[in-house]
Amino acid sequence: MGIINGKKFIDRIDQMNSEIWVDGERIVGMLSEHPAFKGIIQTKASLYNLQNNPCHKDQMTYLSPETGDPIGLSYSQPKTIEDLKRRRKMFEIWARHTHGLMGRSPDYMNTVIMSFASSSAALLKGKENCFPENIIALYEKAKEHDLSFTHTFITPQINRSQYNFDSSKEPISAKVIDKNEQGIVIKGARLLATQGGITDEVLVYTAPKKFMDPDEAFAFSIPSNTKGLKFICRETFVGEESHFNHPLSSRYEEMDSIVVFDNVLVPWDRVFFYDNVEAAVDFMFHSSFHHFATHQVLTRQIVKTEFILGLAELLVETINVQEYQHIQEKLSEIIVGLETMKALLEKSENDAAFDEWGYMRPSLLPLQVATNIYPKIYPRFCEIIQLIGASGMVTLPSEKAFESEIGADLEQYLQGVNKTAVERVKLFRLAWDLTMSSFGTRQTQYERYFFGDPIQLASNLYKHYPFAEQVNKINNFLSSSE
Amino acid sequence: MGIINGKKFIDRIDQMNSEIWVDGERIVGMLSEHPAFKGIIQTKASLYNLQNNPCHKDQMTYLSPETGDPIGLSYSQPKTIEDLKRRRKMFEIWARHTHGLMGRSPDYMNTVIMSFASSSAALLKGKENCFPENIIALYEKAKEHDLSFTHTFITPQINRSQYNFDSSKEPISAKVIDKNEQGIVIKGARLLATQGGITDEVLVYTAPKKFMDPDEAFAFSIPSNTKGLKFICRETFVGEESHFNHPLSSRYEEMDSIVVFDNVLVPWDRVFFYDNVEAAVDFMFHSSFHHFATHQVLTRQIVKTEFILGLAELLVETINVQEYQHIQEKLSEIIVGLETMKALLEKSENDAAFDEWGYMRPSLLPLQVATNIYPKIYPRFCEIIQLIGASGMVTLPSEKAFESEIGADLEQYLQGVNKTAVERVKLFRLAWDLTMSSFGTRQTQYERYFFGDPIQLASNLYKHYPFAEQVNKINNFLSSSE
């Protein structure tokens, strides 16, 4: 079958009838018509349409060797640097369509599934409770049916002390509480599945940590409508449907949900591994997950940064402040961030190397460096937008105001340099929705924590850096008499 | 008559029937019942009640020498340092009641009116088109009737180039377009009257600038329901009425409005001055406006910072992260900011001095220094809250969710260290509403720009600093042979 289009995606999601709770009520009826999901589902559908669009199809798909059907390129397993660069161009097309604002665009999760499959052999070597064949099977199914996914791996934030052990009687963090002939039984919760409930499948695993409980050492994927699986949503950040008033949240609000496992049975053929701490840790560190996933994420973040840069410059032109040195410095700060990210991404591709299973992985070091940079610069860029916008970020009359009797006043008093008041207000509402609305600030928090705790990222970069050569040089210099 | 209570305030506002536009519709009926205003009017009413409360009345009022009635202490004209300290304690009581979150609490504007009156003599000396007696008369009326005010002085942000001159045919920035026997006629707009429409009066003037048009060189105060005066509101940032879901915006969202003057007649007895650029500039720089207003503002900002510090620490305790050095550093950063602000405020009082009209002004330099600090630290403190809260800032189920069938799941999975899930979620919703909701980010922008463009604030601090003594010391040192 291969790639689907937007309609197929919507139909599939609407038919799943997964258990999704919003504001204390379980959603019944078409998910794609629910105000909290309508916009994002439409936008996601438009991405699926894009890969069917003759202008892009060649860049976004490849032909299945088995069936000859076109398959989404994000499922492709790269074997050359050229393959990596093709993948990146495909990421860019989808990212540009959504201006980098959809964190969980299909290519992200497809890439994750692809990386799991490509590294499944890491689980092979006679390891206990490991089923690499189930990863492969899922990957094949996903690519032939263009399945959509989310994943969930953060444990509830009860107590973040490093010396804390979960001692509650009833599970809080999701764990295996039983196993039987059909599979393993899961009870407990995971936090923050973005787009939870609006995908075909949920990939579930536990981020490795210091003292890992074997009951939490698992990974699997199940359909979103599996019995006992509940998605409890946060408050929606869709401002309202008007693109004028809420240009971003009306299109890109993805929703995050708490995922509750109420004695969920995971069939054996869906289990990748369980009760194996070593496998859990090892798989995360030796698989190509970080390489391929970060390759996609940075591509999206670069596109998003281009969007911010364009927005910043348009604000500057609209209120005519190009001449101020501090404005020039602020814009140059965004340029530096953008071009740095681009150079690091490109270096990761140029320094790519084969992994032990013959796949071409982008080099991790430049990617890691970028993941240390972006969580700091993204919030700063949002601040820069606010500092440029100044009082304009608060002077935000609505679409209806412009259409009403007082519209003429607004037209006169809110005009910009070479912009009508409508154009000007739309621009500032965009700046506001990106950086100051509930939607925008959630994006900031999302980018800040995408790769995990920033402090930990810095520690990891330090701990894994190959210092030997540089340190030797100093030692040699110190013992040299020249 | 003297001080009013909350009911009186609400009645008066409801009866004014000022022309206020929200989302394209003019408000009809009780303003105090409109969803966008209900919360803030209730909160403001509670402040008026507080000054009638026997526990606080002594600290919040003084007796009118003329009538013997209790008058709001914010109207008092300080003549001793002790008077200043009493005024500050009164500011604190109101600020604590609203946690520093109401920018335009009555004491702010009362203080502004008091400062205008105390400096009215600056306009006396035979200056053209100056009517200091009208300031005095307004001040007397305001204090005897406990009138509420807003002010508006920012010109529309059409073109911020320093070489730009307004050349539009129709006025954009509000100006005098005519004068007649009854008064002067104003046409054009002013930006961003906070609480515009929910006060008895609007004080209007123009912030001095480089190339000031005489038509803009005016100051006056008129009732909010003056004919031709329109308040066009931005989108409301009241999330909803639930204190659980939106603990701050449901209480403290003040609304900002564009103020349109549609050929508004300002009666002669309300005009302070007009068509006098020198007076406009001079009055702003030599009056006690900056001294007294900043004295109130910093007091409120200190209370707000205490609120942030308490919130930060409670978050830290709730997820048990006290042990991390970076957390300790972040909290210490807030402590340093808070204690610095307190020390500067106190110094401004201790260094207070008489002005030429016999009033005791707080010293400007420490106040100025604080106004250079706060616009930088407030946004940083909001960022610190977000960095402590991490994923908890996004895991935000609603009140109804807790009351529904899935409430039990939430209770189990969202509990904190020594907190129930309800308590924990309420806390994080508060952190979110303060720093990430549309209400919260508007507060950030408000504090950032309260005293004007931060770049300009730094320039002003430099330009007016008395360097001579320090520079002489260097010169002496350089020419010393010792």
Added chain:
Amino acid sequence: MGIINGKKFIDRIDQMNSEIWVDGERIVGMLSEHPAFKGIIQTKASLYNLQNNPCHKDQMTYLSPETGDPIGLSYSQPKTIEDLKRRRKMFEIWARHTHGLMGRSPDYMNTVIMSFASSSAALLKGKENCFPENIIALYEKAKEHDLSFTHTFITPQINRSQYNFDSSKEPISAKVIDKNEQGIVIKGARLLATQGGITDEVLVYTAPKKFMDPDEAFAFSIPSNTKGLKFICRETFVGEESHFNHPLSSRYEEMDSIVVFDNVLVPWDRVFFYDNVEAAVDFMFHSSFHHFATHQVLTRQIVKTEFILGLAELLVETINVQEYQHIQEKLSEIIVGLETMKALLEKSENDAAFDEWGYMRPSLLPLQVATNIYPKIYPRFCEIIQLIGASGMVTLPSEKAFESEIGADLEQYLQGVNKTAVERVKLFRLAWDLTMSSFGTRQTQYERYFFGDPIQLASNLYKHYPFAEQVNKINNFLSSSE
């Protein structure tokens, strides 16, 4: 006897013949004529002269109740806030004389001795191995003879891991290795006695730490020429004697030394306590040491900051760059730092309170806040000087060059706005000596670490802050239904 003058100080130091090593050689002959010490000893002598100067004597001394002799005011034990303010004015006079550049001016150590004496009762309550009477005796002697002191308390930086225990056979960090009838015997080293060797006495103790060895839990003071006591100096940072070329190091280079205890016998009447970990910890935390010492240090740092501000402004005027916004911002940054320090110091005095022994201590919190600020702003201010100076910080011909045949070229090509080349170069050499010479960078490191590890300072501020009230307010707000 009471206060001494400069000559007396020099004579005393010259006669001590303490064991001081510079560049591998033990100093023989007059210390006051050694190139590494000449400048600082002269400068220190000028401070002693200042307290005999009729213009300042009243502000710098008080009369001994016992002898009627004038005593240095730094020895006075404050009992009122007014006493504190008098002490501060005295600190200022000395600090201004040296522009805040002498870290160990006599008032610093006199204040330390005074604080030890004022708190000696903390050791009274029947504690083992504690001799508070020896502290009192030393204090009496010091004030009657105007003794000069240094102190040393940092342990060698062998291994800074928090899990490290000194396991070397031979002592590295100084410890008690024996005791006998005459006293205790010390072997090992302490780091970084500033002015080590050029004072009458050395005060020795151990900064409290996590796992304190009882052998290190001591405090005492001994004459610098005690047998077995050696001061091993670092390289001198005196550039040369020319005030033109090296205006600061030729006057203020204080020297730091490693203090070696080679089986030094400390007589019983000089021991304050030993072999008592509890006393060591307790005395440091409950004595008034931090209060009074920090009060002096901040006063000096404020004077130093005034010097920096004057220097920065004079550079700005000399190359005529006042008009640049980024220059204005940089200067305003120094102003903000200076005024903040002043406000905090003043608040510490205004909030002073009696300790349990009846002495008036400045409030610790504002002092602590300032000690968290200064180590960050001082290096930044040095950077600002460099950023203003730009190429001028490198274009530094010498005094002799001006006096030579090519002097005329220099006069023509290095002139400034309203400055001759000589004046201009002297100014830039001053800026260089303050921020870029070995003398200057050592000052930076000195201010950065004066109060200890900056990370630890932040942790301490956090750990001892009284959060309860602020946290309660949040809890109350969250449970309020209003």
Added chain:
Amino acid sequence: MGIINGKKFIDRIDQMNSEIWVDGERIVGMLSEHPAFKGIIQTKASLYNLQNNPCHKDQMTYLSPETGDPIGLSYSQPKTIEDLKRRRKMFEIWARHTHGLMGRSPDYMNTVIMSFASSSAALLKGKENCFPENIIALYEKAKEHDLSFTHTFITPQINRSQYNFDSSKEPISAKVIDKNEQGIVIKGARLLATQGGITDEVLVYTAPKKFMDPDEAFAFSIPSNTKGLKFICRETFVGEESHFNHPLSSRYEEMDSIVVFDNVLVPWDRVFFYDNVEAAVDFMFHSSFHHFATHQVLTRQIVKTEFILGLAELLVETINVQEYQHIQEKLSEIIVGLETMKALLEKSENDAAFDEWGYMRPSLLPLQVATNIYPKIYPRFCEIIQLIGASGMVTLPSEKAFESEIGADLEQYLQGVNKTAVERVKLFRLAWDLTMSSFGTRQTQYERYFFGDPIQLASNLYKHYPFAEQVNKINNFLSSSE
């Protein structure tokens, strides 16, 4: 002839007998034996030897098409990306030999001369007073004789106001004051020729500026011993000859000098252009000068950053502080800076393109971005070294101290984890010499201003950035109804 070796270089420089003034005295005799120049000349000689070393000769030279002699590769005119990468490897070899600490290594100036020659056609098109053939001739001579160069282009820092015009009667900034049959006559000064006097030639031109005087619109190159040419040195920053005590300044102190033109006659065949403001501006902006020079500079700065990283890590290991999160963060900051610079440099090569004369230029944008980054991170990295070193940066006994009677004490008390005291002190002296000695701080200022005023760099990056595409995307988004 082609490449020279170290001996040849020294002989040539010693024989020139250029007019160099140090501390008021003109140098007579062998320059290579003068204490201020001995170290740097030896080091430079070792670089020339390196290109004759069989291990490196292939990487560092190419064969002259005319003579078949080996020519320094820095003179090669790149025509492919591969050529650029070869050039970069050659830069690295020399930079590694000096740890990036020699700013004016021969390859830098050779590259400048090469870029001038490659772009000389920019002056061809019938422009007045332009002599591109002289550039070519000089280039040919330089490469065949391996000439060494410095350049000088900064005007004296008399008055940096943007509205200042040099109105002095006698020239201050060097200008053409006459022309005659032999050539043009120059009078006045230029600032800061690094290595001025120890090169065969001096390249002189004027950095383009807003209001350029035609008399200053020139470029030429002349031998360092040209009549009337004087180099007036700043104070030397060679600490002393001991590599132990001053490991860096004893080897790498380059000296900066003021260059005085005392009616210097520049022969016509050495003039590139004069009295042509348009040519002066145009040549700087359209030639490949910035491209090729920055390509070399960044390569050196990357090598220097590797040196800093190695040093930082070795300090960390020596005092055993790897476990601290703030240390890990500081080291990761250096890693991020280093890897970012590497990625940008590589991108500039991969994005290289032909210029209009057929040479392959590295892409300017990534280079520009790096030049905006390095002046900020280099000083920060020096600060990090100081923050890691803490008290160890001041505890610096000398080589002689170790060799003396008290050497045993030092050995005991200054040992490190797995380091003897000698090793440990040598390491800290290195850290000190790099970041805190007069040599080190001059390096900081040098890197900070290498590419000019950092504020201006940011403005330039902004002003030349191609925003159109990004801005259009925003406009399209705003007008989209999807």
